[in-house]
Amino acid sequence: MWRRVSSLTQFVSPTKSSSILNQVSLIHVYACTFLYGFDSSIYIEDLGIIHYTDTQLAKFFFFHVLSGGPGSGKGTQCEKIVETFGFKHLSAGDLLRREIDSKSEYGSMILNTIKDGRIVPSEVTIKLIQKEMESSDNKKFLIDGFPRCEENRVAFEQIIGAEPNIVLFFDCPVEEMVKRVLNRNQGRVDDNMDTIKKRLKVFEALNLPVVNYYAEKGKLHKICALGTEDEIFEQVWPVFAACKQVI
Ligand SMILES: Nc1ncnc2c1ncn2[C@@H]1O[C@H](COP(=O)(O)OP(=O)(O)OP(=O)(O)O)[C@@H](O)[C@H]1O
Ligand SMILES: Nc1ccn([C@H]2C[C@H](O)[C@@H](COP(=O)(O)O)O2)c(=O)n1
Ligand SMILES: [Mg+2]
Numbered sequence: 001m002w003r004r005v006s007s008l009t010q011f012v013s014p015t016k017s018s019s020i021l022n023q024v025s026l027i028h029v030y031a032c033t034f035l036y037g038f039d040s041s042i043y044i045e046d047l048g049i050i051h052y053t054d055t056q057l058a059k060f061f062f063f064h065v066l067s068g069g070p071g072s073g074k075g076t077q078c079e080k081i082v083e084t085f086g087f088k089h090l091s092a093g094d095l096l097r098r099e100i101d102s103k104s105e106y107g108s109m110i111l112n113t114i115k116d117g118r119i120v121p122s123e124v125t126i127k128l129i130q131k132e133m134e135s136s137d138n139k140k141f142l143i144d145g146f147p148r149c150e151e152n153r154v155a156f157e158q159i160i161g162a163e164p165n166i167v168l169f170f171d172c173p174v175e176e177m178v179k180r181v182l183n184r185n186q187g188r189v190d191d192n193m194d195t196i197k198k199r200l201k202v203f204e205a206l207n208l209p210v211v212n213y214y215a216e217k218g219k220l221h222k223i224c225a226l227g228t229e230d231e232i233f234e235q236v237w238p239v240f241a242a243c244k245q246v247i
Helices: 026-035 074-085 092-101 107-115 122-135 150-160 174-182 193-216 229-244
Strands: 041-044 048-051 062-068 088-091 140-144 166-171 220-224
Touching: 062 074, 062 193, 062 229, 074 088, 074 140, 074 166, 074 229, 088 092, 088 122, 092 107, 092 122, 092 140, 122 150, 150 193, 166 193, 166 229, 174 193, 193 220, 220 229
Parallel strands: 062 140, 062 166, 088 140, 166 220
Antiparallel strands: 041 048
């Protein structure tokens, strides 16, 4: 089955480190990324048919990133997005917590890092995300809480070979984030005042520069994270609905 491709560049942008980029032109890669999961050959208007091997295709997917401070509501909105638009939700924090529970070789290091409100080394988190991406049949990913710092961002681009299509930033006042985290009641080791203070400092120093980076690239959608969950989803919905029309 062939699918026509139009207006791709605003949705996808593989990085220069992508191995396939050395072999094909940008427009090919855009289309390949865009159409992942449909075909191992694609038709592009004006360019004709391009064939890719499954291995090459496996490199490409369509993904959005959700960013925002602790308790800003990323996880909550992800559930709604998944329900409505069918993305695969990958929460970096959940994957790290699962790793702690599995008592893997990194478990105690991850636990201590999270308790201390710091960021786990990129290669550990990326390995977990990558494993999930590679084993998922759904190639539309919603990555929640990653990248958290420039090092996360650069390492992800180098290892995975692509940038997010769209980045949502949940803008929430500090007092509200603190209130929500302290009321969360999910037994998280980092939901206490001491760790929250540290997480907020890390968020401001390390996460906000990444948000600004995506803003400069025109990929950022700022969401006002104050209001009811449904009111916030009313702002989120149009961003995803616009993409759905062309997937
Ligand atoms: N709009 C909202 N109004 C009030 N409470 C909310 C709202 N959205 C989410 N919450 C609640 O706030 C808490 C934090 O939300 P959530 O876990 O989605 O945040 P998060 O951004 O994923 O945080 P973290 O980065 O710490 O994982 C949860 O208890 C959730 O039920
Ligand atoms: N990219 C990431 C994401 C998360 N972590 C650690 C540090 C966070 O405080 C903790 C919880 O994450 P959340 O569930 O709030 O998204 O997990 C990290 O080190 N690197
Ligand atoms: Mg969360």
